Amino acid sequence: MVRKTAAARKAEIIATMLRLADELGPDRLTTQAVADAVGLTQPGVFRHFTTKQALWQAVAEAIDTTMSRAWQTALAESAAPLDRLVLLVRTQLRQIESHPAIPAILHSRELQSENAALRDRFRSLMMRFQALLRAELTAAREAGLIRGDVDPNDGAVLLISLVQGLAIRWALGNRLFALEAEGARLLDAQLTLFRLTASQEPAP
Amino acid sequence: MVRKTAAARKAEIIATMLRLADELGPDRLTTQAVADAVGLTQPGVFRHFTTKQALWQAVAEAIDTTMSRAWQTALAESAAPLDRLVLLVRTQLRQIESHPAIPAILHSRELQSENAALRDRFRSLMMRFQALLRAELTAAREAGLIRGDVDPNDGAVLLISLVQGLAIRWALGNRLFALEAEGARLLDAQLTLFRLTASQEPAP
DNA sequence: TCCATTAGTTAGTAAGCAGTCACTCATTAC
DNA sequence: GTAATGAGTGACTGCTTACTAACTAATGGA
Numbered sequence: 001m002v003r004k005t006a007a008a009r010k011a012e013i014i015a016t017m018l019r020l021a022d023e024l025g026p027d028r029l030t031t032q033a034v035a036d037a038v039g040l041t042q043p044g045v046f047r048h049f050t051t052k053q054a055l056w057q058a059v060a061e062a063i064d065t066t067m068s069r070a071w072q073t074a075l076a077e078s079a080a081p082l083d084r085l086v087l088l089v090r091t092q093l094r095q096i097e098s099h100p101a102i103p104a105i106l107h108s109r110e111l112q113s114e115n116a117a118l119r120d121r122f123r124s125l126m127m128r129f130q131a132l133l134r135a136e137l138t139a140a141r142e143a144g145l146i147r148g149d150v151d152p153n154d155g156a157v158l159l160i161s162l163v164q165g166l167a168i169r170w171a172l173g174n175r176l177f178a179l180e181a182e183g184a185r186l187l188d189a190q191l192t193l194f195r196l197t198a199s200q201e202p203a204p
Numbered sequence: 205m206v207r208k209t210a211a212a213r214k215a216e217i218i219a220t221m222l223r224l225a226d227e228l229g230p231d232r233l234t235t236q237a238v239a240d241a242v243g244l245t246q247p248g249v250f251r252h253f254t255t256k257q258a259l260w261q262a263v264a265e266a267i268d269t270t271m272s273r274a275w276q277t278a279l280a281e282s283a284a285p286l287d288r289l290v291l292l293v294r295t296q297l298r299q300i301e302s303h304p305a306i307p308a309i310l311h312s313r314e315l316q317s318e319n320a321a322l323r324d325r326f327r328s329l330m331m332r333f334q335a336l337l338r339a340e341l342t343a344a345r346e347a348g349l350i351r352g353d354v355d356p357n358d359g360a361v362l363l364i365s366l367v368q369g370l371a372i373r374w375a376l377g378n379r380l381f382a383l384e385a386e387g388a389r390l391l392d393a394q395l396t397l398f399r400l401t402a403s404q405e406p407a408p
Numbered sequence: 409t410c411c412a413t414t415a416g417t418t419a420g421t422a423a424g425c426a427g428t429c430a431c432t433c434a435t436t437a438c
Numbered sequence: 439g440t441a442a443t444g445a446g447t448g449a450c451t452g453c454t455t456a457c458t459a460a461c462t463a464a465t466g467g468a
């Protein structure tokens with residue numbers, strides 16, 4: 001029995017949840033499995049989180065703050081809209097690569113049918129990311145960097161879909177390709193399509 | 205007690221599985237829930253499927269044949285590559301709209317971690333769809349309908365991602381927009397990007 | 409009409425689930 | 439040093455899970 005402070009144990013449990021949610025699947029993740037992994041008895045988990053739902057809530061909060069911070073860091077790296085777009089998408093891919101449970105949690109019925117608060121949290125997270133992409137696309141269009149017929153909102157949806165679709169292929173295919181690298185390649189292809197071609201460049 | 209033939213009951217159970225997989229989530233779908241929905245006792249289900257895994261296998265086969273048939277029907281409607289592309293994508297969106305459990309099943313750990321046979325089946329289904337899209341993109345490029353710098357394989361991945369990403373947004377957002385309509389709009393935007401612009405048209 | 413087949417039942421099992429309760433003992437503040 | 443705090447345990451509960459065994463009765467062919 002290794003005794004830890006509540007704060008440390010809480011953090012440990014949340015990190016373990018994220019790891020096990022990937023290994024076992026969010027819906028199969030039991031309090032017993034968490035307890036075993038952190039070296040506690042099963043009721044010991046309930047000392048730190050009153051219900052299992054509270055546990056998931058804490059996990060969601062952790063994901064939220066981690067992602068938000070990562071986006072901010074990415075945006076600080078450049079001022080050029082298209083660069084920032086690339087940085088944002090790559091950051092997101094890296095997040096998924098290092099926390100593969102995230103897409104699984106997004107799709108689990110833990111939030112989909114039972115935990116409305118969780119679902120709303122993830123939806124708002126996704127919409128915040130979409131808003132960031134949209135803002136960069138709008139800026140890029142105003143700067144004449146991309147075609148005028150690219151609707152910033154649709155473009156943002158296309159880019160988010162790229163990330164999510166790729167994450168699905170990655171998970172289904174046993175993760176045998178490098179997510180970030182493959183994603184960067186596809187993103188480049190998509191951005192080439194977005195960019196102005198010679199004939200469409202605004203007159204100087 | 206309404207007695208049916210084994211074939212009819214099997215089909216009924218599979219259809220019910222598809223419905224309940226959406227309502228409850230694939231991982232929470234119990235044999236009891238299926239039994240209640242079809243009006244059998246819980247052990248009655250095991251008269252038709254020896255194990256739960258066999259049940260999922262049957263569901264996967266049903267999805268496979270339904271989708272394959274739908275794709276063939278779509279392809280028969282036109283000979284023009286870009287038309288066929290639109291028809292394929294719209295068909296896929298319609299399939300998801302009428303069987304919303306499909307993406308959920310695709311992501312559930314029922315197949316992801318436990319049922320390798322199921323996962324392989326879905327992966328091959330996805331790759332077959334990707335191959336169909338790629339073929340049309342190749343044809344379109346050879347016919348000079350789309351930009352030469354659109355790699356047919358990357359283009360196919362972008363289109364599949366569009367479908368999957370949109371399906372996620374649809375599910376997460378309580379399905380409050382029409383999937384096929386919104387998808388058709390985005391597809392149109394993407395195809396506009398694929399198409400040749402004036403300056404790139406091949407010389408006559 | 410009778411009999412073989414078979415869809416369906418009732419009753420039960422072992423295992424696993426989240427959560428409770430009364431308790432123990434390590435840490436820390438005084 | 440001692441008392442209060444609080445992290446952790448063991449034993450438990452009620453519920454749900456997939457699955458089995460033995461039996462019943464509806465159906466269809468001879």
